[in-house]
Amino acid sequence: MNNALRKLGQLALVLFLVTLFTALLVSLLPGDPAEVIIPFGDESDREALREELNLDDPLPVRYVAWLGDFVTGDMGNYYRQSITEPVADRVTQAAPVSLLLMLYAQVLALVIAIPLGVITAQRAGSFFDKFTNTTAFGILAIPNFVLALVLSYVVGVELGWLPPQGYVRFSNDIGEHFRSMILPSISLAAGQVAVYMRLLRTDMVATLQEDFILMAKAKGLSNKRVLWRHALRPSSLTLLTVAGLNVGTLVGGALIIEIIFTLPGMGVLIFQAISERQYVAIQSLVALIAVGYVLVNVFVDMLYAALDPRIRSARG
Amino acid sequence: MARRRIVAEPSKDQTEPLLVVDDLHTTFRTPSGRVRAVNGVSFELKQGRTLGIVGESGSGKSVLSRTIMGLLPSNNVEVTGSARYRGNELVGAKSSVLRSLWGSELSMIFQDPMTSLNPVMRIGKQITEVLRHHLDMSNDEAEDMAVSLLRSVKIPEPEKRVRQYPHELSGGMRQRVVIAVALACGPHLLFADEPTTALDVTVQAQILDLLDEQQRERFMSMVLVTHDLGVVAGRAHDIAVMYAGRIVEMAPTRTLFQNMRMPYTQALFESIPKLDLPSHTRLTVIPGRPPDLVNPPTGCSFAPRCERAQARCLEEQPPLMEAETPDHRYACFYPVGTPEGDEALAENRRRGYQAAGVPVMIQEKAS
Amino acid sequence: MPEVEPTSVKIDPAAGEGPDAALRHDDPDGTVTLSKTKRLGPIGWLAIIWLGLVALMAFVPQLFPVPGLTERFPDALRDRDFGPTAGHPLGFDTSGRDLLSKLVYGTRASMIVSVLAVTFGLIVGGTFGLIAGYFRGKIDTVITNAFNVGLAIPQLVLAITLAAVFASDANAGYGQRVLVVTFAIGFASIPILGRITRANTLTWANREFVMAAKTVGARTPRIIIREVLPNVAPAMFSIALLGIAIAIVVEGGLALIGVGIPADITSPSWGNLIATGRSQMLLGEAAQVMTASLMVFFTVLSLNYLGDVVRARFDVRDSAL
Numbered sequence A: 001m002n003n004a005l006r007k008l009g010q011l012a013l014v015l016f017l018v019t020l021f022t023a024l025l026v027s028l029l030p031g032d033p034a035e036v037i038i039p040f041g042d043e044s045d046r047e048a049l050r051e052e053l054n055l056d057d058p059l060p061v062r063y064v065a066w067l068g069d070f071v072t073g074d075m076g077n078y079y080r081q082s083i084t085e086p087v088a089d090r091v092t093q094a095a096p097v098s099l100l101l102m103l104y105a106q107v108l109a110l111v112i113a114i115p116l117g118v119i120t121a122q123r124a125g126s127f128f129d130k131f132t133n134t135t136a137f138g139i140l141a142i143p144n145f146v147l148a149l150v151l152s153y154v155v156g157v158e159l160g161w162l163p164p165q166g167y168v169r170f171s172n173d174i175g176e177h178f179r180s181m182i183l184p185s186i187s188l189a190a191g192q193v194a195v196y197m198r199l200l201r202t203d204m205v206a207t208l209q210e211d212f213i214l215m216a217k218a219k220g221l222s223n224k225r226v227l228w229r230h231a232l233r234p235s236s237l238t239l240l241t242v243a244g245l246n247v248g249t250l251v252g253g254a255l256i257i258e259i260i261f262t263l264p265g266m267g268v269l270i271f272q273a274i275s276e277r278q279y280v281a282i283q284s285l286v287a288l289i290a291v292g293y294v295l296v297n298v299f300v301d302m303l304y305a306a307l308d309p310r311i312r313s314a315r316g
Numbered sequence B: 001m002a003r004r005r006i007v008a009e010p011s012k013d014q015t016e017p018l019l020v021v022d023d024l025h026t027t028f029r030t031p032s033g034r035v036r037a038v039n040g041v042s043f044e045l046k047q048g049r050t051l052g053i054v055g056e057s058g059s060g061k062s063v064l065s066r067t068i069m070g071l072l073p074s075n076n077v078e079v080t081g082s083a084r085y086r087g088n089e090l091v092g093a094k095s096s097v098l099r100s101l102w103g104s105e106l107s108m109i110f111q112d113p114m115t116s117l118n119p120v121m122r123i124g125k126q127i128t129e130v131l132r133h134h135l136d137m138s139n140d141e142a143e144d145m146a147v148s149l150l151r152s153v154k155i156p157e158p159e160k161r162v163r164q165y166p167h168e169l170s171g172g173m174r175q176r177v178v179i180a181v182a183l184a185c186g187p188h189l190l191f192a193d194e195p196t197t198a199l200d201v202t203v204q205a206q207i208l209d210l211l212d213e214q215q216r217e218r219f220m221s222m223v224l225v226t227h228d229l230g231v232v233a234g235r236a237h238d239i240a241v242m243y244a245g246r247i248v249e250m251a252p253t254r255t256l257f258q259n260m261r262m263p264y265t266q267a268l269f270e271s272i273p274k275l276d277l278p279s280h281t282r283l284t285v286i287p288g289r290p291p292d293l294v295n296p297p298t299g300c301s302f303a304p305r306c307e308r309a310q311a312r313c314l315e316e317q318p319p320l321m322e323a324e325t326p327d328h329r330y331a332c333f334y335p336v337g338t339p340e341g342d343e344a345l346a347e348n349r350r351r352g353y354q355a356a357g358v359p360v361m362i363q364e365k366a367s
Numbered sequence C: 001m002p003e004v005e006p007t008s009v010k011i012d013p014a015a016g017e018g019p020d021a022a023l024r025h026d027d028p029d030g031t032v033t034l035s036k037t038k039r040l041g042p043i044g045w046l047a048i049i050w051l052g053l054v055a056l057m058a059f060v061p062q063l064f065p066v067p068g069l070t071e072r073f074p075d076a077l078r079d080r081d082f083g084p085t086a087g088h089p090l091g092f093d094t095s096g097r098d099l100l101s102k103l104v105y106g107t108r109a110s111m112i113v114s115v116l117a118v119t120f121g122l123i124v125g126g127t128f129g130l131i132a133g134y135f136r137g138k139i140d141t142v143i144t145n146a147f148n149v150g151l152a153i154p155q156l157v158l159a160i161t162l163a164a165v166f167a168s169d170a171n172a173g174y175g176q177r178v179l180v181v182t183f184a185i186g187f188a189s190i191p192i193l194g195r196i197t198r199a200n201t202l203t204w205a206n207r208e209f210v211m212a213a214k215t216v217g218a219r220t221p222r223i224i225i226r227e228v229l230p231n232v233a234p235a236m237f238s239i240a241l242l243g244i245a246i247a248i249v250v251e252g253g254l255a256l257i258g259v260g261i262p263a264d265i266t267s268p269s270w271g272n273l274i275a276t277g278r279s280q281m282l283l284g285e286a287a288q289v290m291t292a293s294l295m296v297f298f299t300v301l302s303l304n305y306l307g308d309v310v311r312a313r314f315d316v317r318d319s320a321l
């Protein structure tokens, strides 16, 4: 109980500091932020912007105002010469694309990594184990954008098996949707597969030496059951933690992969915001990502408890 | 409380023994050499009887029981010899054959109940899975059975326990659960590998009594492994004393206690605390350390630590000899309670050291 | 966030030490083959040789017999054949410039950025990590929470943001942009480097010899520098190797997003070669992307491998990822 409160306090603190940091990004801009954000137009536009962003107010006031807007879904605007467009509108379009990409990649990574981890652990030292580990080590050294570029070029352009670029909405055409997501998901998942597999293998090897595994064997259970029902769950805790922490890597990777495959997700949004110098948008997007990331880790923490009854009861 | 009572002999059953072990060797290939953990062990075990295997830490008791069960890791082990269960050879048996025996015919209880239950699986599930696997029970049947098994191993509130996880139970309770799992399918042969070493002194006797009771109720055979001669004293029909991978003395319990021949058995015996309590003592009272199993000494492996050791003991390995008492065998050239033995001891005391150069105390031992 | 505290439990690799050694199924990684990876081995030497080559390319690219960056080879352009020819083992880019020379001269920017970034991150994060792990208590809570905040923003996102904000001045010069990119990557790596240092310090700060130094009355900075730091150093070193590998990749990512080292004919980096090579690749000329990617790949592979060797050698536990 106490522990839960402390966790909650910590979470609140982290969220506070992260949003504070991002909320103040604009004031980090060298020179007059209004000048940087609206280089065109006249002074009255800038005055309006100063008003909107509370640039003349002291920091706490500005933060509270920003936070109030942020939690109510007002993420500021794109400031263009002709129109100002709310950032939130674009986010509602883009976020699902990124989330789907990360989801597919994460699922793909786990679906491949878990069996590989289990089998290599069971056959630790075998040729298969060594081969898989060496391959994984090599894959770890391939940046995901390199893989994306190569896949897009070889499979997409040269072989023409899958679209090298572009996105199809799930609601438009399910088959095409998945076809358009295969290469991006593989590019994003490959590195994670290697990480997860190695982690799971290490933990599995340790678990397989536990007494309760010998006891499970001595019950006469099949090897399969011993591995998957007895050994996997207690071995998956590190994997889970890292999978949660890795969402950060995944987010970063997704941004670049989206740009390479021109998937209209958050990455493309950030890319555009940066190239158009839309700092208000950048600030909101980063805040959004950070909050999402923190929440994912809270969720992982909860899953942790579901997987390990010892933690569950320790928390009361 | 451990009662040192002599176990009633079961009705003389003249059938083929349940388990026949013949010249069993287990060797581990390790980077530092070949570890001969079990080095030529033979014995027989009849239905309904309990064999106590006693020896210091590292003498190969666990490896022996696991070799017979076929539960050793496969990659660096060599096993030769034979272990027949009801006439079926277990050494080198196919893993599918072994798996069908494990849990149903042959069961095992491990030393540490804190680590031998799966921490993330409910107690009930850990019992029902073995029932469902071997006896093809439905889920409901298995659950009822699990509750009655927990009741029979004297766990209070079994209906509640089946839904709990191991960490919610005390060590003694967990060991009871382990016993319930091991007994679930009514095995004929139970290996209990130091089932009480990790437990509180007060709980030890309860667990041993429980095992004892279940063994007699089910007319099961049991191999009770321990490093404490006191534990098996009142509970085993026969006792085998192990040293450095060999059986160095073996006899029916009463015979062994009255007529022990092997100096090592005597040393073990003297290390039992004189209080009538289950012992917790590791056998630190025997001077010296167990031998290196990679390069064992040429002669008797106990010679370097033996008060009676003579030159011959260092050169020649004593074979397992028949004693005049029935079913009693020992491996010693200068046995306890024989003129040769007494003479050897007296000579060493005169010299002040034994053949391996270890000093021998002059004063008489109280015994 | 679930925090994995380093445990000091270590299974003794000597077989049969524990009471029930018989049931320990042998782990070929844990006992036998570990000793192999502790030595450098042929792959380790290859890695070192490669990194040495990379260092030479970074510091004295003039040593390599390649044409200058601005030189163009009209023959390749005329024939529209950009493949390898004599004297140009990797061929040309689509403007007829020698590819190998771009790679060689691109090394400097990539390496300077990644090495300096990690040095910066390690000095800042390492110091705070040492302090947090050594003193524990309140100061640890504060620093750890600060790290957690940093970790709450994905490293690449943070680096992108910082690079975008600080290089917002459109007229920022090359030097300034490089500095911004370096700072962005370095700053973004502080939390992770700091956390790992902290975790390793925790395991050492309570060791007997540190206690002994305390009781003898040694001054705290002295204890930290003389007793704790040397023991934490191998961990920091191995993390630095991995960190440089990551930084190289992040540099590439920043370049692709358009906030990296500005792509200019005279200022290549591996990252911006990959970024600018994309358009050539879609025209069917994949050589620039491929070769620059291979440079990144071999360098990252070497750094990862050596990082692993150092970890195995000094028995570093990567408990706090």
Ligand SMILES: Nc1ncnc2c1ncn2[C@@H]1O[C@H](COP(=O)(O)OP(=O)(O)OP(=O)(O)O)[C@@H](O)[C@H]1O
Binding pocket: B028, B029, B030, B035, B036, B037, B055, B056, B057, B058, B059, B060, B061, B062, B063, B064, B194, B227, B293, C015, C016, C017, C018, C019, C020, C021, C022, C023, C024, C026
């Ligand atoms: N997997 C293995 N690899 C190498 N040596 C082993 C292995 N398992 C056991 N040994 C060795 O075999 C010998 C016998 O071990 P065993 O565990 O059977 O002793 P024990 O009599 O059960 O002792 P304890 O009372 O401590 O349980 C020991 O010297 C041990 O080091």
Ligand SMILES: [Mg+2]
Binding pocket: B061, B062, B063, B193, B194, C019, C020
């Ligand atoms: Mg044992």
